[in-house]
Amino acid sequence: MQVAAREAVRAAVEEALGLQLGLLVEFTGLICWRPGSRIGWHHDANRPYLRQRTHSAVCYLQTAGVEFGGGTFQFEQGADGTDRPQDVLASPGRVVAYDAHEVHGVTPVEWGERCALTLWFTDVPEHCEDSRLLAQLAGAPPRPLGLPSSMWLLEDGTDLRLCRLAMAGLALVHNGCLLHNAEAVPEGEGQQRLQLAVQPAVLSGWLAWKHSTAAPGAAAADPAAAAAAAASTAAGAMAAGGCSGALQDAVQLVPGIEFSGVQQAVLALQRWAWRRCPGSWARERVCSTHLHGLLDGRQQQQQAATQACTCAWLRTCRLSSKNGLNELIREEELAEAATAEAHAQAAHQAALDELLPRWLQLGALFIADYSPTMEARPSGHKRNFSAYDSQQLEPGFDPSGKAARPVEEQAAEGEAEPQEEQQHEEAALTESAAFSLTALRQAQESVIRQIDELQEAGLHFLDHMRAAFLERIAQTKLELGQALDSVEVSLRSNSAQTLDCRKRAALAGELVERLGIRTQDTAAPDLFSAEQEGAAAELPEAE
Numbered sequence: 001m002q003v004a005a006r007e008a009v010r011a012a013v014e015e016a017l018g019l020q021l022g023l024l025v026e027f028t029g030l031i032c033w034r035p036g037s038r039i040g041w042h043h044d045a046n047r048p049y050l051r052q053r054t055h056s057a058v059c060y061l062q063t064a065g066v067e068f069g070g071g072t073f074q075f076e077q078g079a080d081g082t083d084r085p086q087d088v089l090a091s092p093g094r095v096v097a098y099d100a101h102e103v104h105g106v107t108p109v110e111w112g113e114r115c116a117l118t119l120w121f122t123d124v125p126e127h128c129e130d131s132r133l134l135a136q137l138a139g140a141p142p143r144p145l146g147l148p149s150s151m152w153l154l155e156d157g158t159d160l161r162l163c164r165l166a167m168a169g170l171a172l173v174h175n176g177c178l179l180h181n182a183e184a185v186p187e188g189e190g191q192q193r194l195q196l197a198v199q200p201a202v203l204s205g206w207l208a209w210k211h212s213t214a215a216p217g218a219a220a221a222d223p224a225a226a227a228a229a230a231a232s233t234a235a236g237a238m239a240a241g242g243c244s245g246a247l248q249d250a251v252q253l254v255p256g257i258e259f260s261g262v263q264q265a266v267l268a269l270q271r272w273a274w275r276r277c278p279g280s281w282a283r284e285r286v287c288s289t290h291l292h293g294l295l296d297g298r299q300q301q302q303q304a305a306t307q308a309c310t311c312a313w314l315r316t317c318r319l320s321s322k323n324g325l326n327e328l329i330r331e332e333e334l335a336e337a338a339t340a341e342a343h344a345q346a347a348h349q350a351a352l353d354e355l356l357p358r359w360l361q362l363g364a365l366f367i368a369d370y371s372p373t374m375e376a377r378p379s380g381h382k383r384n385f386s387a388y389d390s391q392q393l394e395p396g397f398d399p400s401g402k403a404a405r406p407v408e409e410q411a412a413e414g415e416a417e418p419q420e421e422q423q424h425e426e427a428a429l430t431e432s433a434a435f436s437l438t439a440l441r442q443a444q445e446s447v448i449r450q451i452d453e454l455q456e457a458g459l460h461f462l463d464h465m466r467a468a469f470l471e472r473i474a475q476t477k478l479e480l481g482q483a484l485d486s487v488e489v490s491l492r493s494n495s496a497q498t499l500d501c502r503k504r505a506a507l508a509g510e511l512v513e514r515l516g517i518r519t520q521d522t523a524a525p526d527l528f529s530a531e532q533e534g535a536a537a538e539l540p541e542a543e
């Protein structure tokens with residue numbers, strides 16, 4: 001909501017100055033001025049730490065002369081270039097925008113309360129309040145929300161925060177009694193169980209708001225039924241707490257809303273009030289009619305105290321708006337950013353869910369490519385898909401995913417059992433995946449079968465070759481033996497008749513040739529000398 005108000009002002013200023021999309025918001029603050037407050041001539045970038053400011057804008061929430069007196073914004077130099085200051089009179093929704101270096105001031109507020117939404121702009125992204133917030137969130141944990149007690153606790157124990165809530169028609173109930181002083185409920189002592197009570201008119205507004213901002217799909221609350229329930233609960237709770245009858249009429253408990261501490265309650269409620277309507281919220285705070293009926297027997301005294309507190313509150317308001325309200329605003333922004341982030345994630349998830357089965361059907365190879373993304377998915381999805389990310393399927397792997405894994409195994413991996421609807425979704429995806437995996441597996445098996453066959457054939461071939469080779473060798477040996485035998489026989493048979501030199505040579509040559517051996521001997525015509533002839537002749541006689 002604050003973002004909406006801020007953006008509305010920014011858009012108006014950009015249009016007026018012809019700087020569409022050129023302004024980054026450096027700071028937003030709701031600043032309230034009490035009688036006596038003023039600011040002399042100055043410009044808004046007049047400190048070293050303010051140099052980033054390029055433009056300023058002030059959106060007024062009230063009418064000058066009606067809700068406050070004095071407090072007139074002035075440009076030092078008149079529009080006509082004269083030295084006569086130019087006034088800008090406040091009216092609700094009026095925005096004054098100017099170069100941050102333009103000299104201006106505000107005359108003293110004479111009476112009432114002057115509230116304005118003030119924005120400073122920059123063109124330096126690092127000084128944009130949103131990016132500073134993000135950097136802050138990404139870094140060290142942000143300091144606790146809320147204001148220091150010196151800013152809300154008066155010496156008499158009056159809690160300004162509760163006064164402020166009272167003026168918005170809201171109250172906190174502790175142990176069935178309206179809470180006037182936070183000291184009654186010390187912070188940080190476990191769950192305080194503070195309930196919210198509101199004026200009936202505020203309650204209906206609250207419920208309507210709650211109804212309109214309920215998350216899509218959530219069971220919408222019936223405002224009328226809730227209001228009726230609130231009324232009956234309120235009476236019971238008030239009576240049980242021993243509170244006066246007047247209070248029962250004045251406020252109603254809001255069922256189902258509980259806070260664990262005053263600070264938490266105040267922050268949440270102020271945010272809500274701001275969210276509902278920042279302008280009217282600022283104005284509501286000066287409308288003391290909201291106080292009527294909220295106070296118990298000490299009503300008069302409390303009312304006076306509250307009014308005194310209001311003054312004190314408003315005196316600190318300028319500071320508090322900077323230190324406190326902007327924290328609330330930031331919390332709001334954070335929530336909005338988180339919602340946007342959640343939507344983006346859901347859209348991404350939906351796209352993945354739609355694409356994944358198609359990818360899987362394209363072929364098993366995509367599974368390996370896709371699995372790192374799957375790893376990042378919630379565990380319910382991860383389990384089935386992580387099994388697919390390797391193509392080295394373990395023996396016994398069940399690609400259909402239907403065979404349940406042992407429960408202990410799942411527990412050991414710290415994976416939760418997927419919810420029922422997830423199981424359905426996974427079953428559908430698993431079917432597609434199983435299809436591709438089965439094909440892959442069959443292809444692998446067929447290749448392996450072929451290799452086995454080839455190997456077998458090869459070995460068979462080799463065995464066969466070996467046998468043939470051995471057979472040939474044996475045959476050759478046999479033939480060789482036979483040849484040698486025949487040589488011997490012939491040698492013997494011829495031994496008696498002095499073997500013809502040439503004939504012996506021819507026989508030997510033939511033998512050598514059959515053995516595939518070539519020696520110099522065979523080539524040498526003088527191989528067989530007379531001496532050798534004699535030796536040959538000495539071969540033993542054949543039998």
Ligand SMILES: O=C(O)CCC(=O)C(=O)O
Nearest residue numbers: 039044058073106116118
């Ligand atoms: O509230 C205004 O009108 C101007 C305030 C201003 O000049 C300032 O805060 O620097």
Ligand SMILES: [Fe+2]
Nearest residue numbers: 042043044104
């Ligand atoms: Fe200023």
